[in-house]
Amino acid sequence: MTATALATGRPVATAGARTRRLVWGWRLALVLLLAGLWELSRAPWSPAAELLPPLADIGVALAGLPLRAETWAAVGATLGAALTGLAIAGVLGVALGTLLGLLPAVARATRLLVELARAMPVFGLLPVCILLLGTGFPLTVVIVVTACVWPFLVQTRLGVAGLHPQLRDVVRAYRVPRPLVVRRVLLPQALPMIGTGLRIALAMAVVVTIGTETIIQSTGLGERIAIAERSGAMALMFAYVLLAALLGLACNVLAVAAERSLTRWRPAEVG
Amino acid sequence: MHAHRHRPAAVLTAALAASALLAALAGCAAPAAEPLVPDPDAPVAITVLVAPVYFEANYVAEAQGFYAEHGLDVTIQRGTTADAALAALANGSAQLAGSSGVATITAASRGIDARIVGGISGMDEDANSGIYVGAGSGFDSPADLTGATIAINGLRNTTELLLRIAIDEDGGDSSKTQFVEIPYSAMNQSLASGQVDAIYQVSPFSSSVDGVRLENPYSADFAGAPAVAWVATSAYAEQNPAVIDAYTAAMAEAYAYANEHPDAVRAVLDEVTELSAEDLEATELIEFGMTIEPEVVGRLADAMLDYGFIDRGVELAELLREGS
Amino acid sequence: MRRAHPVRRVLGELWLVALLVAVLLVATALAPSLYFPPLGEVLAAIARGFVDGPLLGHLAYSLGNLLAGLAIGAVAGVSIGLLLGMSELAHRVVDPALQLLRATPKVALIPLLVALLGLGAEPKIAIVALAAVWPILLNTVDGVRGLEANAVDVARAFQIPLGLRIRRVILPAALPQILAGVAIALSLGVTVLVVSEMYAATQGIGFSVLQSGRSFDIVGTWAGTIVLGVVGYLLNLAMLAVERRALHWHHGPLDGSTEERGARG
Structure with a gap:
């Protein structure tokens, strides 16, 4: 997915403008089709008639979101929790991943533990964590960290463990001190891999934060979705869901850019 | 070489595992301090986690200054379920929480420290529920x-x-x-x-x-079963009786005020929910009252045992703060 | 590097887990706290739950819904993915919509699906399918596009009919990517399934854990959580076995895409 997804800008040659017009034409058709399907499923005979608000109402609600103070507070809270969790997960994941990459015996001994922990569906931890932590900010952060630490850890371990044999010989021959090796050789070498970890984790952080907020109703976009839903304000709920999707999309774009900038920085190839 | 390299790694791993375990077990710390005494000039700061229903009067109390008059500086937090509320009490992120009588009895039967210090009487059916x-x-x-x-x-x-x-x-x-x-x-x-x-x-x-x-x-x-029970840990309630008294007094005033000023209650609802104007108008407000009827709570606990909601009976003394 | 003896290898992987379990068993037994009950009790509760308790029923219900949802998501994802992978224009047209749909928080749609599909298994299957379809679809697209240049051109040049071309050339070549997508879908699917069992549910492992927590049954909550983790792990193992089996003829490691399998988003 990494390489191919980025290669969408394949040569379109001179017909570029025409193709672009064609693409946009079809996109417009697609949007109209989807809108038509939506309105059709609101017809009186449809089981969804009572549930789906008119598209126009959703549009109005979406346009009104920036005027609501609670929207900005919610976006702030969501990003705050997601980024806090991401930062903690990053530090923790890179540190542990480096450790595991350096010490194969530790990696072997902890492999099962790591695999078990990774396989845990994060939201399944909520009941236990609610009993232990309540439903405030710390809970959301803990859930985000639990979800996001693994891509960092796994990617860092892979990056660090794969030390080029020639480099390893050099390091050994000159008895370069361990800390220096980690800082100057291993981590830089692992940076592209860590970049991939960051991309995966960033996308996950936002989704997991909003999911948690929806379930436990802690301050944030997820809570706004839940409140709107529980107040029977369906158009508003869809508007918030759309906003959440746009936020997730923005984070994805940001994450891909972050990955690219980390990947571009490669240490000189040896041999 | 191989065997030689295994050892420190194993020791390190074991040490990491042990410290992680210790960190997990050391989760709870017990604060001990002088009892807090509310004073309008030097208000005591507390956090109250309100229940997802019947929380309006807390905002009314804040807006009308009832908390300040009783020497409290209250931070109101919206709560969700009783398990989360009691966890917040246990870890000290809130001092008082709104729970349901049944949930509190369930918690007490499992050995969780939760004392009912007051409550909104209710469950009186109106024509709209x-x-x-x-x-x-x-x-x-x-x-x-x-x-x-x-x-x-x-x-x-x-x-x-x-x-x-x-x-x-x-x-x-x-x-x-x-x-x-x-x-x-x-x-x-x-x-x-x-x-x-x-x-x-x-x-x-x-x-x-x-x-x-x-x-x-x-x-x-079961008429008069608590619709919302105000709960604190027994440790906090025994340590700071004056805070509890100040809070229940402030809430009693707030309930009286809310009963007389339905518009104030609707304004709170408008603020914290997304109800439409018509729904807001149609919302039937309950008659708030700060009372707990011990006999009803006792009957609830007995019925819960009969119906298998709890595995062991709960004595009233484990549930209610003395004098509430 | 000589390969360690199999027994040694297993021991090398297991000793820490065994030690940890032992330490936890002893520590929680010696110093039981309300929220960290003796591990022995928790394990006993798991055993009881499987032997004569409802745990097995909850688990069977959850796994059934998971597999049904995954199957629907896989069929939809692979077929739409094939289509989009083979048509540059179609892919460019729908890509923005796909990205937006993928970024939509699925968990928020659960109430809607329940209102639409009822209180049975249907909304749970639907939400799993809805979460699973995107990684499978996007990976299929990538897999198909990645091989377009070589094998497909040859196949086209020899005028192999489309159906055969898909079955014999495109699908096998894209299989590693598709399976990597299924692996992501699996972990995503488990996650949303658990959430769906926390809303208007009457059974399922997520429902069981949530109700234990709500009624302060701390032993039961830990028991359910551990079962969830182990089941998640076993599902991952099963997925890996499937991948290995399906790709045994494939040379070398399973493509770079396995790195993505940790993704839940």
């Missing part, structure tokens, strides 16, 4: 609900207990009744589409139910 069934469904009395599926807003809580009692007292068999948890906002749809046979609905959503309301089926034994 209660059990609704589809028109012409043939469910005319609680006993008919044997074998039915009923939507309530929280499993193993007050509504389920009282409905089970009502069905059985009416000659039905509640062990054949299925309860399913659905938020109030989604219940009407569930009833209309036939997913459930009956719903326990409240205003404002009850105004748009496509169905009929069964007359108040509840046993008179």
Whole structure:
């Protein structure tokens, strides 16, 4: 997915403008089709008639979101929790991943533990964590960290463990001190891999934060979705869901850019 | 070389594992300090986690300055479920929390430190809340609900207990009744589409139910069961009796004020929910009152044991703060 | 590097887990706290739950819904993915919509699906399918596009009919990517399934854990959580076995895409 997804800008040659017009034409058709399907499923005979608000109402609600103070507070809270969790997960994941990459015996001994922990569906931890932590900010952060630490850890371990044999010989021959090796050789070498970890984790952080907020109703976009839903304000709920999707999309774009900038920085190839 | 390299790694791993374990076990710390005394000039800061219903008067108390008058600086936090509320009390992120009587009794039966220090009496049915069934469904009395599926807003809580009692007292068999948890906002749809046979609905959503309301089926034994119980840990309540007293006094004033000023209550609802103007207008407000009736709480605990909500009986002394 | 003896290898992987379990068993037994009950009790509760308790029923219900949802998501994802992978224009047209749909928080749609599909298994299957379809679809697209240049051109040049071309050339070549997508879908699917069992549910492992927590049954909550983790792990193992089996003829490691399998988003 990494390489191919980025290669969408394949040569379109001179017909570029025409193709672009064609693409946009079809996109417009697609949007109209989807809108038509939506309105059709609101017809009186449809089981969804009572549930789906008119598209126009959703549009109005979406346009009104920036005027609501609670929207900005919610976006702030969501990003705050997601980024806090991401930062903690990053530090923790890179540190542990480096450790595991350096010490194969530790990696072997902890492999099962790591695999078990990774396989845990994060939201399944909520009941236990609610009993232990309540439903405030710390809970959301803990859930985000639990979800996001693994891509960092796994990617860092892979990056660090794969030390080029020639480099390893050099390091050994000159008895370069361990800390220096980690800082100057291993981590830089692992940076592209860590970049991939960051991309995966960033996308996950936002989704997991909003999911948690929806379930436990802690301050944030997820809570706004839940409140709107529980107040029977369906158009508003869809508007918030759309906003959440746009936020997730923005984070994805940001994450891909972050990955690219980390990947571009490669240490000189040896041999 | 190989064996030589294994050792430190193993020791390090074991050390890491041990420290992680210690960190996990050291989760709870016990603060001990002088009792806090509320003073209007030097207010005591507390955090109150309100229940998801009947929280309006807390905001009224804040706006009207009742907390300040009683020497409290209250931070109001919106709560969700009782397990989360009691966890917040246990880890000290809140000092008081709104829970349900049934949830608090459940917690106490499991050895969790939770004392009821006051409560909103309620559960008095008004014309706009209660059990609704589809028109012409043939469910005319609680006993008919044997074998039915009923939507309530929280499993193993007050509504389920009282409905089970009502069905059985009416000659039905509640062990054949299925309860399913659905938020109030989604219940009407569930009833209309036939997913459930009956719903326990409240205003404002009850105004748009496509169905009929069964007359108040509840046993008179439980009239005055706490709709919301104000809960603190016994450690905090015993350490800081003056704070608890100040809080219950402030809330009693707030309830009285809220009963006289429904517009203030609606303004709070407008602020914290997304209810439409019509729904807001249709919302029936309850008559707030700061009372706990120990006999009713005791009967609740007994009934919970009978119905298997709890595995062991709970004494009133474990539940109620002395003098509340 | 010589390969360690199999027994040694297993021991090398297991000793820490065994030690940790032992330490926890002893520590929680010696110093039981309310929220960290003796591990022995928790394990006993798991055993009881499987032997004569409802745990097995909950688990069977959850796994059934998971597999049904995954199957629907896989069929939809692979077929739409094939289509989009083979048509540059179609892919460019729908890509923005796909990205937006993928970024939509699925968990928020659960109430809607329940209102639409009822209180049975249907909304749970639907939400799993809805979460699973995107990684499978996007990976299929990538897999198909990645091989377009070589094998497909040859196949086209020899005028192999489309159906055969898909079955014999495109699908096998894209299989590693598709399976990597299924692996992501699996972990995503488990996650949303658990959430769906926390809303208007009457059974399922997520429902069981939530109700234990709500009624302060701390032993039961830990028991359910551990079962969830182990089941998640076993599902991952099963997925890996499937991948290995399906790709045994494939040379070398399973493509770079396995790195993505940790993704839940």
